[in-house]
Amino acid sequence: xxxxxxxxxxxxxxxxxxxxxxxxxxxxxxxxxxxxxxxxxxxxxxxxxxxxxxxxxxxxxxxx
Numbered sequence: 252x253x254x255x256x257x258x259x260x261x262x263x264x265x266x267x268x269x270x271x272x273x274x275x276x277x278x279x280x281x282x283x284x285x286x287x288x289x290x291x292x293x294x295x296x297x298x299x300x301x302x303x304x305x306x307x308x309x310x311x312x313x314x315x
Contacts, residue, residue: 252305259304266296 270293274284
C-alpha cells in the first residue's frame, strides 16, 4: 500500500468535497453538470485513487 489508510480516507473526503463544489464553480461559468455526471466523475476519480493506493510499490533494492 502506497499510503496509510488514514491518509487515504482524508484524500477521499477532500475528493468528495471537490466533486460537490465543482458543480457550483462550473455553474458560474455557464457550464452545467448533472448530478449523474458528477457521480460518475467522482466514482472514476475515487477508483483511480484507490487503484493507485493499493498498487504494490516496487523497490529495486528489496530482494523480496
